Amino acid sequence: MADIAEVLIIGAGASGAVAAKHLSEAGVSVVCLEQGREVSADEFYGDKPEWELMSQRLWHPNPNVRGLPTDYPIDTSESDVNPLMFAGVGGSTLIYAAHWQRFMPSDFRVRTLDGVADDWPFTYQDLEPFYDFMDVEMGVSGLAGDPAYPPMTPPPLPPLPIGRIGRLAAKGMNDLGWHWWPAPQAIPSRAYRGRSQCARRGTCMQGCPEQAKASTDLTHWPDAIASGARLVTGARVRDITVNAAGLATGAVWIDRDGVEHHQQAEKVIVCANGVGTPRLLMLSGGGQFASGLANSSGLVGRNLMMHPYAATVGYFDEPLDSWLGPAGQAIHSMQFYETDKSRGFVRGAKWNAMPTGGPLGMRSAYGGAPLEEAWGENLHRSTQKRFGHSFEWGIIAEDLPDPENRVVLDDTLTDSDGIPSPKIIYRNSENTEKLIAFHLARQKEAMEACGATSISTTTLMRDCGWHLMGTCRMGNDPETSVLDQWGTSHDVPNLHVLDGSTFVTSSGFNPTATICAIALRSVLHMIETRAEQRTAS
Amino acid sequence: MSPLTDDQRRTLARIGDELIPAALGMPSFTEAGAADAMTDHVLSLRPELLSDLQQALDGIAADEAPAAATARLNRDDPEALGVIGLVASSAYYLMPGVRAIMGYRGQEHRPAGEEEEHDYLRDDLLQPVIDRGPIYRDPGAG
Ligand SMILES: Cc1cc2nc3c(=O)[nH]c(=O)nc-3n(C[C@H](O)[C@H](O)[C@H](O)COP(=O)(O)OP(=O)(O)OC[C@H]3O[C@@H](n4cnc5c(N)ncnc54)[C@H](O)[C@@H]3O)c2cc1C
Ligand code: SF4
Numbered sequence: 263m264a265d266i267a268e269v270l271i272i273g274a275g276a277s278g279a280v281a282a283k284h285l286s287e288a289g290v291s292v293v294c295l296e297q298g299r300e301v302s303a304d305e306f307y308g309d310k311p312e313w314e315l316m317s318q319r320l321w322h323p324n325p326n327v328r329g330l331p332t333d334y335p336i337d338t339s340e341s342d343v344n345p346l347m348f349a350g351v352g353g354s355t356l357i358y359a360a361h362w363q364r365f366m367p368s369d370f371r372v373r374t375l376d377g378v379a380d381d382w383p384f385t386y387q388d389l390e391p392f393y394d395f396m397d398v399e400m401g402v403s404g405l406a407g408d409p410a411y412p413p414m415t416p417p418p419l420p421p422l423p424i425g426r427i428g429r430l431a432a433k434g435m436n437d438l439g440w441h442w443w444p445a446p447q448a449i450p451s452r453a454y455r456g457r458s459q460c461a462r463r464g465t466c467m468q469g470c471p472e473q474a475k476a477s478t479d480l481t482h483w484p485d486a487i488a489s490g491a492r493l494v495t496g497a498r499v500r501d502i503t504v505n506a507a508g509l510a511t512g513a514v515w516i517d518r519d520g521v522e523h524h525q526q527a528e529k530v531i532v533c534a535n536g537v538g539t540p541r542l543l544m545l546s547g548g549g550q551f552a553s554g555l556a557n558s559s560g561l562v563g564r565n566l567m568m569h570p571y572a573a574t575v576g577y578f579d580e581p582l583d584s585w586l587g588p589a590g591q592a593i594h595s596m597q598f599y600e601t602d603k604s605r606g607f608v609r610g611a612k613w614n615a616m617p618t619g620g621p622l623g624m625r626s627a628y629g630g631a632p633l634e635e636a637w638g639e640n641l642h643r644s645t646q647k648r649f650g651h652s653f654e655w656g657i658i659a660e661d662l663p664d665p666e667n668r669v670v671l672d673d674t675l676t677d678s679d680g681i682p683s684p685k686i687i688y689r690n691s692e693n694t695e696k697l698i699a700f701h702l703a704r705q706k707e708a709m710e711a712c713g714a715t716s717i718s719t720t721t722l723m724r725d726c727g728w729h730l731m732g733t734c735r736m737g738n739d740p741e742t743s744v745l746d747q748w749g750t751s752h753d754v755p756n757l758h759v760l761d762g763s764t765f766v767t768s769s770g771f772n773p774t775a776t777i778c779a780i781a782l783r784s785v786l787h788m789i790e791t792r793a794e795q796r797t798a799s
Numbered sequence: 800m801s802p803l804t805d806d807q808r809r810t811l812a813r814i815g816d817e818l819i820p821a822a823l824g825m826p827s828f829t830e831a832g833a834a835d836a837m838t839d840h841v842l843s844l845r846p847e848l849l850s851d852l853q854q855a856l857d858g859i860a861a862d863e864a865p866a867a868a869t870a871r872l873n874r875d876d877p878e879a880l881g882v883i884g885l886v887a888s889s890a891y892y893l894m895p896g897v898r899a900i901m902g903y904r905g906q907e908h909r910p911a912g913e914e915e916e917h918d919y920l921r922d923d924l925l926q927p928v929i930d931r932g933p934i935y936r937d938p939g940a941g
Contacts, residue, residue, distance in 0.1 A: 367935060409928065421916060586909065597934070639820060
């Protein structure tokens, strides 16, 4: 008997895991194909002395640096920013920092409020119940009442301590009369649903050895599998297949012995992230579509947004234990989040106050420094100045959608199965450059206000494409969007996309809370309308 | 088996001490004992560095003064200097003695006690933010 799944999910990261859990719990037969493998907590180096050494290679967020066969290499020769990700069960959440940020109401109405980009096909209020639900599933720690947001349901766990760096940063912000708040994180401040209390190792971005951080291999996959979802690892999808009627029929995938398989399905959900999803759609359709599957709008791969990241590091005389985790953020600020056109640009950014890690990590800050500054006696001088005595204010800069910023298929580069790799074409806009310059100038003031003895800035970090968004945007008009508000393709009614590709704008926030809330909203809608859909197809 | 020849290791020790000298209360690269087993350990975890390191060390003559060699590499072959510096500093900062002097216990297991939470509410650090009230734009309000 043919093995026909009701739903085939491609990618076992954040969105794929949310979809698999809820669909399988609703009794839907689910198969998920994931190119990576399962990773166990003892493979992470956060609890080993060699953590920093390994974070430069094996656990580097850039797949081109890791060079693992489970990754696909990416041509970044025409991009200002390198896209970052991880392939495995849990996807990029294995190495994310777990800042758990909602978007603001204004983020869904950018065209209406600021006259640029587009409005989303739903509002903050439409998404709010799903944000609440995800907070509980992930085990979010945070403090209710942040005046940067409308009143909301408190997260299930109390906030993690903000520590010495958070308190110092906060004092500076208070002096200036600027907003700050203990940061929300998908990291449990108490033991939660089988996960440990955060031990503050600060190695979250190289995997959490304590099994504390909410990565979806821990939060969602065990439930999905217990409910019958079938997860196939080492399964690299090459092609989403379609029939003569233009409906998706499943996908061709290659196992680690190089053998090709075809998984049939009634519906296909692509959750391969903002780069992997457009790549796969462009590869799909068996040559029936010149510009790829679901691409009558021509927008598959376009409007890539990656949140260019800039930062300010302040150095202080007092000991700050600034290797203590979580690695992501102690406090955040939305003082300069909303548009103020008098600044000469639109939109804004969230700031996050972060620790600065161990002694070796600080060494990378010397890249390009003159010999006598980087080495010799000055090595000790600068290490003593930085290590344990510094913190970073980072800027998550909102980049606006621009069709010229895009993912295309590379002409020559391939993955280990010979499948064409993606190429990124991405340039910072003038708006982004002005935005970053303004925010860096304010961060300098914030660092001075909290007593920094010296300050250094990074105007744009190249390895900062943590957030991959916009490449299959949602919208109501099939001519100007790829998906409808439920993540369903306008062209192929049984093909869905639920990852960060769906975003209409990028906001100035880390995206995963919103990716998961959108995935949940879409999947619950799919479950509600299941009977009608099955009869129709 | 050692990944470096005796000559390569001697060169690493000389250049390592030039890059990481004894100063400001810190031991030098060789005083810290980083040139031997810890260097091998680094190379076993990062085997992709080995051939570049060997090549960089082979390019330095036994009688070239360390200061002259680092200046030359910095000018003509910064990648070679980079790989020597990376291996040397990685081994150095992994030495338990070095970490002890720096007061670094590694990325510690230090779960927070409840008394560490909410300190900003107890001492009113957060109060001015609360007092200033909402700062978000309400799209409904236009
Ligand atoms: C270092 C780092 C730090 C981050 N920090 C934060 C943070 O603090 N807060 C936040 O909100 N976000 C953060 N992010 C982003 C966050 O990880 C992503 O937003 C989130 O994981 C995206 O979910 P996704 O489902 O879209 O894709 P992913 O989680 O990337 O999962 C996609 C999966 O699809 C698989 N796949 C792709 N192509 C194929 C194929 N052809 N066949 C089979 N499988 C395939 C991949 O292997 C992968 O496992 C961070 C990311 C990184 C890299
Ligand atoms: S800080 Fe907490 S979440 Fe991060 S790696 Fe450590 S224990 Fe895990």
